[in-house]
Amino acid sequence: MELFQQIVVYIIVGLALVYLVGKFLLPRSLFSSKKRPKKVCGEDDCGCH
Amino acid sequence: MSKQINVALIGNPNTGKTSVFNQLTGLNQKVGNYPGITVEKKEGICKLPRGVKAHILDLPGTYSLNTTSLDESVAVELLLNKNAKDHPDVAIVISDVENLKRNLFLFTQIKDLKIPTILVINMADRMSRKGITLDIDLLEKKLDTKIALVSTRKKVGIDRLKELIADYKNLSVAPNVDTTVIAPEYFKSLRETFPNEDLYKLWLVITQDVNFMPLEKNLVKDSSSFNTKSKSELKRLQQKETIKRYQFINSILKETYKVDINAAKGLKATLDKILTHKIFGYLIFFVILLTIFQAIYDWSSIPMDFIDETFASASEWVKTTLPPGMLTNLIAEGILSGIGGIVIFIPQIAFLFLFISLLEESGYMSRVVFLMDRVMRPFGLSGKSVVPLISGTACAIPAVMATRTIENWKERLITILVTPFTTCSARLPVYLIIIALVIPEGRFFGLGYQALTLMLLYLIGFGAAIISAMVLNKVLTIKTRTFFVMEMPNYKLPLIKNVTYTVWEKTKSFVLGAGKIILAISIILWFLGSNGFTDKYVNAESIVENRIEKEGLSSYNQESIAYNLSIYQESLNDSIAKNVYHLAPEQLIDSTNQLKQTLLDKAKNQEIASYKLENSYIGNMGKAIEPLVKPLGYDWKIGIALITSFAAREVFVSTLATIYSVGSDEEDTIKNRMAAEVNADTKKPLFNLASGISLLLFYAFAMQCMSTLAIVKRETNSWRWPLAQLVFMSLFAYIVALVAYQILK
Numbered sequence: 001m002e003l004f005q006q007i008v009v010y011i012i013v014g015l016a017l018v019y020l021v022g023k024f025l026l027p028r029s030l031f032s033s034k035k036r037p038k039k040v041c042g043e044d045d046c047g048c049h
Numbered sequence: 050m051s052k053q054i055n056v057a058l059i060g061n062p063n064t065g066k067t068s069v070f071n072q073l074t075g076l077n078q079k080v081g082n083y084p085g086i087t088v089e090k091k092e093g094i095c096k097l098p099r100g101v102k103a104h105i106l107d108l109p110g111t112y113s114l115n116t117t118s119l120d121e122s123v124a125v126e127l128l129l130n131k132n133a134k135d136h137p138d139v140a141i142v143i144s145d146v147e148n149l150k151r152n153l154f155l156f157t158q159i160k161d162l163k164i165p166t167i168l169v170i171n172m173a174d175r176m177s178r179k180g181i182t183l184d185i186d187l188l189e190k191k192l193d194t195k196i197a198l199v200s201t202r203k204k205v206g207i208d209r210l211k212e213l214i215a216d217y218k219n220l221s222v223a224p225n226v227d228t229t230v231i232a233p234e235y236f237k238s239l240r241e242t243f244p245n246e247d248l249y250k251l252w253l254v255i256t257q258d259v260n261f262m263p264l265e266k267n268l269v270k271d272s273s274s275f276n277t278k279s280k281s282e283l284k285r286l287q288q289k290e291t292i293k294r295y296q297f298i299n300s301i302l303k304e305t306y307k308v309d310i311n312a313a314k315g316l317k318a319t320l321d322k323i324l325t326h327k328i329f330g331y332l333i334f335f336v337i338l339l340t341i342f343q344a345i346y347d348w349s350s351i352p353m354d355f356i357d358e359t360f361a362s363a364s365e366w367v368k369t370t371l372p373p374g375m376l377t378n379l380i381a382e383g384i385l386s387g388i389g390g391i392v393i394f395i396p397q398i399a400f401l402f403l404f405i406s407l408l409e410e411s412g413y414m415s416r417v418v419f420l421m422d423r424v425m426r427p428f429g430l431s432g433k434s435v436v437p438l439i440s441g442t443a444c445a446i447p448a449v450m451a452t453r454t455i456e457n458w459k460e461r462l463i464t465i466l467v468t469p470f471t472t473c474s475a476r477l478p479v480y481l482i483i484i485a486l487v488i489p490e491g492r493f494f495g496l497g498y499q500a501l502t503l504m505l506l507y508l509i510g511f512g513a514a515i516i517s518a519m520v521l522n523k524v525l526t527i528k529t530r531t532f533f534v535m536e537m538p539n540y541k542l543p544l545i546k547n548v549t550y551t552v553w554e555k556t557k558s559f560v561l562g563a564g565k566i567i568l569a570i571s572i573i574l575w576f577l578g579s580n581g582f583t584d585k586y587v588n589a590e591s592i593v594e595n596r597i598e599k600e601g602l603s604s605y606n607q608e609s610i611a612y613n614l615s616i617y618q619e620s621l622n623d624s625i626a627k628n629v630y631h632l633a634p635e636q637l638i639d640s641t642n643q644l645k646q647t648l649l650d651k652a653k654n655q656e657i658a659s660y661k662l663e664n665s666y667i668g669n670m671g672k673a674i675e676p677l678v679k680p681l682g683y684d685w686k687i688g689i690a691l692i693t694s695f696a697a698r699e700v701f702v703s704t705l706a707t708i709y710s711v712g713s714d715e716e717d718t719i720k721n722r723m724a725a726e727v728n729a730d731t732k733k734p735l736f737n738l739a740s741g742i743s744l745l746l747f748y749a750f751a752m753q754c755m756s757t758l759a760i761v762k763r764e765t766n767s768w769r770w771p772l773a774q775l776v777f778m779s780l781f782a783y784i785v786a787l788v789a790y791q792i793l794k
Contacts, residue, residue, distance in 0.1 A: 005376035012379060013576045016569040023566065 180309030387571025410543030429522020487741025682740030
């Protein structure tokens with residue numbers, strides 16, 4: 001039972017780590033097939049706000 | 050087959066442009082996007098008298114031809130580019146009868162482009178209610194155009210409009226305003242350099258900041274005869290043009306547009322007079338704000354306490370019900386506390402957005418923005434920055450989300466970057482405990498030093514936000530221009546459906562957006578705090594047990610146990626004396642021994658937990674950064690708290706509580722323990738005035754909030770800004786804290 005719990009914990013921690021790395025460190029293009037718009041958000045004319 | 054003419058519908062937002070479009074085209078319309086951009090393109094076919102067909106294009110709403118957004122540039126590009134497929138044969142400017150003066154500004158600009166232009170005065174049904182009378186014939190003559198008085202609500206005037214479109218060839222294309230008078234020499238040189246171009250069109254191209262994507266600006270081959278002007282000079286000329294146009298409009302409306310004030314005295318006019326009053330307007334706003342914040346704190350505290358208790362009980366239930374082990378600990382201490390850390394903010398966020406939504410829906414927010422714009426502008430902020438800055442005192446996360454109402458990107462970005470300086474509720478636990486430790490309890494003019502310090506910290510936060518905004522306004526070179534044109538919508542009762550939708554959307558966005566990140570960080574932090582690689586961590590239990598056997602418990606725990614036992618004995622003796630209990634002396638000793646053993650076990654477990662934490666991954670990290678935090682007067686334990694509180698500031702107190710093995714998060718207990726901490730080098734109390742002030746200032750300025758960084762990343766769609774924010778705020782906080790400690794030590 002202890003071993004099973006340990007395995008599950010390592011999986012959860014691993015998933016959390018992968019999620020954070022994917023979210024913050026890897027470029028978004030790796031996860032999305034959508035093309036980035038020409039006008040990046042952060043300009044007056046980005047149309048996002 | 051008859052020729053199909055191109056018709057462009059253009060007008061200010063909220064003038065009923067789309068209603069006119071719908072009535073002209075009926076079901077013969079399609080909606081798409083302009084090529085390459087996400088601006089909606091609505092077009093349709095309209096059958097006109099005498100077998101003429103019109104291709105109607107509903108252009109995005111714009112206040113003028115001086116564009117500030119992509120939507121507006123689409124409209125302007127189409128009007129300027131004669132080679133464009135949809136370049137209009139005739140332009141229809143839709144105006145609202147109540148805002149004719151503002152709407153005519155755009156009309157005169159289009160008319161000056163020498164495009165046949167029809168003026169539609171919409172919402173004509175409101176004229177009698179608002180006491181408005183119009184001399185249409187004279188207005189047509191003065192504007193040198195044809196006018197259709199329309200009421201889309203009552204379906205009046207559309208037939209006349211169709212007649213006018215069909216006869217567009219009879220429309221005059223003479224300009225309304227001679228722009229060249231604003232700078233005769235400049236326009237003369239412009240004319241000499243570009244003899245074949247329309248002057249006003251050239252002027253518009255020169256003064257645009259937003260690039261029109263399909264329109265290429267070719268280099269001028271020989272510009273020796275053309276004297277260029279600096280950006281500020283061009284802006285000054287543009288202001289002159291605006292004044293000139295409004296002079297023209299005012300002179301016309303003076304003769305043709307009359308408002309019977311007695312008839313117009315509606316609720317809107319009366320409320321506007323009070324709510325935008327130079328003194329009462331600010332007072333009312335201040336009172337509303339106070340009420341909102343009081344309500345947020347008061348109303349949130351009940352569900353927040355409930356959430357807190359529920360998650361604590363859930364955690365306890367998991368620990369007692371599930372088989373002991375790593376997974377149980379992760380669920381109880383990592384996942385549940387992580388989810389709890391997200392869910393606990395829901396009431397504050399929901400209430401804040403409930404109030405913001407109510408203010409927006411009722412039409413009051415537009416008045417606030419108008420009122421505050423003058424105050425905020427010198428600092429590079431807009432009137433709309435007020436709401437996020439004030440919301441920031443509750444939590445920076447919804448505050449950053451609230452910046453979405455600011456259209457101007459530079460102002461919005463500055464507001465996003467400075468909002469985390471305002472004192473959020475997560476800083477309060479840190480402030481309260483440090484102030485209680487290092488600031489004496491004396492009074493100054495009836496006000497306690499501690500309360501004054503807390504107020505000062507709020508003022509420092511707000512001051513830092515305003516000063517940073519001023520600096521950022523100078524430093525950021527984002528091209529932007531602000532034309533503060535504010536629509537003053539009618540007052541109305543908020544629709545419950547709209548309010549509910551807004552609150553739901555914003556709350557969901559927080560929980561699903563930042564929530565996932567907070568949860569992932571909580572899991573990692575728990576893992577780093579619950580595991581270690583050194584022998585000291587692996588053998589923590591035997592090491593601590595041996596130490597306790599040889600040296601006994603730590604002096605703090607010994608004192609704490611002795612204190613708790615004396616309290617228990619006193620209370621027991623008191624109860625026996627009052628005949629509440631009847632205990633034999635042996636029973637009294639047994640009971641006391643039982644409690645003593647429980648306290649000893651608890652203290653031993655706490656010391657083991659503390660030792661394990663010290664030697665865990667995160668403990669080692671704390672020790673690793675100790676050289677960095679030592680000059681600020683902190684030790685490795687505070688270093689750990691600084692690391693963990695990077696997830697959320699309030700974690701600082703709970704981390705120290707764990708490290709100091711207090712086991713209870715009662716402020717007083719933690720306070721006593723922290724007060725007893727001794728600096729290993731100086732042998733003086735660790736939390737003294739110098740280190741305390743240093744810590745307070747560090748937390749006042751540092752970006753110790755992962756969730757805020759995540760939200761900033763999401764709102765700016767780039768890591769550049771949150772990272773810049775993190776580096777700047779952390780460095781600034783470090784330097785201020787360092788200077789404060791070195792001076793005060």
